Amino acid sequence: MRLDKYLAESGLGTRSEVKTFIKKGRVRVNDKLVKTDKFQVDANQDIVKFDDSLVNHQTLFYYMMNKPAGVVSVTQDNLHKTVLELLSAEDYRTDIFPAGRLDKDTEGLLFLTNDGGLAHDLLSPHKHVEKEYFARIEGRVTQETVLRFAEGIELHGEKGNPFTGELFIEKSSEISEIRLIIHRGVYHQVKRMFLALDMKVIYLKRLRMGTLALDMRLEAGNYRALTAHELEELKN
Numbered sequence: 001m002r003l004d005k006y007l008a009e010s011g012l013g014t015r016s017e018v019k020t021f022i023k024k025g026r027v028r029v030n031d032k033l034v035k036t037d038k039f040q041v042d043a044n045q046d047i048v049k050f051d052d053s054l055v056n057h058q059t060l061f062y063y064m065m066n067k068p069a070g071v072v073s074v075t076q077d078n079l080h081k082t083v084l085e086l087l088s089a090e091d092y093r094t095d096i097f098p099a100g101r102l103d104k105d106t107e108g109l110l111f112l113t114n115d116g117g118l119a120h121d122l123l124s125p126h127k128h129v130e131k132e133y134f135a136r137i138e139g140r141v142t143q144e145t146v147l148r149f150a151e152g153i154e155l156h157g158e159k160g161n162p163f164t165g166e167l168f169i170e171k172s173s174e175i176s177e178i179r180l181i182i183h184r185g186v187y188h189q190v191k192r193m194f195l196a197l198d199m200k201v202i203y204l205k206r207l208r209m210g211t212l213a214l215d216m217r218l219e220a221g222n223y224r225a226l227t228a229h230e231l232e233e234l235k236n
Contacts, residue, residue: 003027003048004037010057011093012050026051061096062231063087063112064215065223067206073101073110083110086221099123100185100209108133108206109214112223118235122210128183132208133190139199141169141176148197149180155192163193175202210234 007018007027019037021027027034028049029041041048048055065083067073072080075097083098099111099119113119122129145167152162163184171177180190191201207214211233218224226234 001041001043002037003029003034003039003041006041006043006048006057007050007055009059010048010055012055014094021050028052060115061091061093061113062115062118062226062234063091063096063223064212064218064226064230065110065112066214066218066220067102067107067110068220069105069107071221072104073098080104083112086223087112102206103188103191103204106204106206107220108204109209109212110206111209111212122234123185125184129210130181130183130208131185131206132179132181134205134207135178135180135190135194135201136203137176137178137194137199138174138202139176139194139197140174141167141172141178141199143169145169145197145199149193153193153196155186155189155196158186163189165193179207211236 003022004015004018007013007021008015012018012021022037023035025033025035029039030047043057048057065086067083070081071083071086073083075082075084084092084096087096093114095114096112097114097119099113100123102108102110111122121127146169149165149167152164154160154162163182166181168179169176170179182189190204194201212226212230215224
């Protein structure tokens with residue numbers, strides 16, 4: 001492929017930016033200085049260096065983040081800090097995006113990637129990908145609540161389209177603690193399901209998305225690349 005394309009795909013900048021780097025003599029291929037962006041490189045064999053540092057040519061990226069509260073799950077926002085701003089300068093790329101959103105005040109697992117095909121499969125309502133949450137609820141959650149979730153709950157504005165969920169009670173009191181597995185994902189779904197039963201979600205954290213479970217060693221705001229095993233399971 002062309003050298004400028006190779007460098008741009010490696011995350012060094014836009015095509016126009018890397019062309020400037022090449023012209024300034026900052027790029028070597030197999031230890032030879034190259035000053036033309038049209039130079040052809042073999043991504044599998046050639047050794048490309050930028051400012052004497054080896055260029056890692058990787059086109060698809062997959063990250064697991066423990067999203068903190070107060071950060072929005074979008075690529076750009078004029079008012080709030082975005083999840084992309086939590087990425088290091090080394091890992092940031094303009095084509096990376098969050099696959100599925102979490103509310104600003106919701107914490108937990110967020111999958112970041114530039115693999116549009118995989119993201120579509122995970123988010124498609126036809127795929128029925130499970131999403132598991134932990135929540136604290138203002139109100140006593142009982143076995144009757146569990147049955148209501150299993151039977152389906154109609155949300156405001158979604159008449160004739162009941163939403164179901166597998167509800168597990170971890171603590172039942174004035175402030176209950178639960179885990180919930182859902183297969184669909186509409187705006188504020190978990191909060192709206194409990195609100196329909198006159199209960200309020202006061203804390204929400206996503207634990208799992210499909211086979212991808214949150215690494216509990218990740219502190220809020222931290223992230224890491226998926227392992228090969230995690231990625232293989234997620235794709236399957």
